[in-house]
Amino acid sequence: MYQYTEDDKRIVRERVHQFRDQVARRINGRLAEEHFRPLRLMNGLYLQRYAYMLRVAIPYGLLSSTQLRKLAYIARRYDRGYGHFTTRQNIQYNWPRLREVPDVLSDLADVEMHSIQTSGNCIRNISSDHFAGATADEIEDPRPWCEILRQWSTFHPEFAYLPRKFKIAVSGATTDRAAVPLHDIGLKLVRNDAGEVGFQVFVGGGMGRTPLIAPVIREFLPKEDVLTYCEAILRVYNLYGNRKNKFKARIKILVKSLGVEEMTRRVEGEWEKIRGTGLKLTQEEIDRVSGHFTPPAWDDSAATRDNAVQLAAENEAFGRWYRRNTHAHKVDGYRIVTISLKAADTPPGDATDEQMDLIADLADEFSFGRIRVTHEQNLVLAHVEGGRLFALWQQLDAAKLATPNVGTLTDMICCPGLDFCDLANAGSIGVAQAITEHFDDIDYLYDLGELKLKMSGCINACGHHHAGHIGILGINKAGEEYYQIMLGGSAADDASLGKWLGPAIEKSAVTGAIEKLLDTYVAERDEGERFLDTYRRIGPKPFKAAVYA
Amino acid sequence: MRVIRDRNIVSDPVTHLADDDAIPTEGAISVTLARFREELASLSTRSAKTGIRLDGDDNVREAADLIKAADFVAMEFPRYADGRCYSQARILRDQMGYTGELRAVGDVLRDQVFYLRRCGFDTLEIREDQRIEDALAALNDFTVTYQPAADVDQPLFRRS
């Protein structure tokens, strides 16, 4: 993975220094909260319902074991012993004390981490495919491009005060695991007819209040032009994006109001003017950054020791985990392991300091010391020998990290909601737990197959409810928590946005409603059909009838 | 009025006139793009420094001829969060080759100066309630930058 140069280190150090000074001025009263607010937001520090919340960037979701241990240490030393992995592949701490935040940032800088641009109206953490570099369907590893974009976007002087936040995703595989068309800019590595690799460029997707799937504005962009092209897109957005109404300020609204053609025309026009500037990438720079992402030293003989299939047949519990939580690797004899952070009794995406320490150790022992964070709020060990899976599973299982539910109903995405978030209408974590407790029959979950349940505590959609096969949104009706259900969303290759099923229901009715949806699916499905496919085939009517009967 | 010019604090007062203010014979002024266009003939007879003032709604490229006739360009930040003039400034410097004075006025705070300078503002009118010395110090918050901008025309990866 990428190792900081002296320059990279210095930038992060200077940031810590700057923020330490700002916090000192805030504490001694020289800086009013009103003026401190935009500064702390630039460092991912929010004032939440009960306390400050610090969001730490995990660039494209990739961590070394050293970094994960540091995150565990921070949870223990400065927080209440846990952290929350988010749908942006970041980690959030819910209880840091203001005067200690500069120390947290300094500790992070020691391991080449930071909280730069994790909030505010700027270019946020670049997200990517959590299986990058490990699957057979990959055209090229997306992570060097993420790192190139990370450096370009860090303290970009022109784009620090955009109309709204700005999110970029990069994917390098034919299967989209990064929800590319649901980002402000989505970059997909593709091969053109001449066999060259470049980017397909999507602009103007997103969730939030007005969910939209991004259109493609360029089918093929040569790789060396990626920074100039992104700069052109951002410039058009910075100049013409809506600044009067924050609910209409995302680039998706600009694309919608201008139309794809006009947007494309403006971007291309701007790009023509800058494509030949020094910002055009050099092969040397591409090679330098790519050199940090060389494949690990896979063992050619791993396949000869791979006894996972056999053990999975002999041991039921291991077999379940093997089938659900591991995924094919491009090298024979290896598997990709997903560590479920969706155990029955913990909020989705939470991990304790002990669990993080353990996972760091396991990464060292089993997967070349690297860990990835998924936007579905799980962790991944990407390169595990098949012959060592059983040993890994035993250790994970003992730490409640082997719930065999990846991709099932209870592997749900859920935002922090009322438990922490200031904007929340609903206690989404509580609902998530009620659902997990109710649907605890693992065979039933398997029978239901792939099911994406995504839940947000308010319209801001941090839980990506629009992209759930089943989406749940908490709303406030005359001071009461109510929930709206939507069906038919997807963030995968068949990206689509869900549609509302009907009127909102009471909190106590949510679990029952889901049960009715599932019963309807089971009754109506064709052989091998997923919930989403059944819904797409038969439409909302039978589901609606069941829930609102 | 004290302003930051390059890396120094200097006295350089300018009166930023509203469209219905009378044009004084003496003293440096700026007027809006519309007024500058309208009153170009009479403004060009002034001997004192006379600038053209743009804001985010204006299109800097379309103002090219007027900018040539002005003694300096001011760009107005109604709120610090309105970042449109950062792009205007870069177009003016990088693409239009403007080398004269470019002045940031309005809601200009300590924490914007580093970015403003990088985008090509050489003159910064810091909002009155702010300590201009603090703002000057903030120009040194960072000593390394990744991107090419108005201050360095090459990205870090092409410098060495």
Ligand code: SF4
């Ligand atoms: S969706 Fe709403 S409630 Fe949930 S974290 Fe986002 S802002 Fe908070």
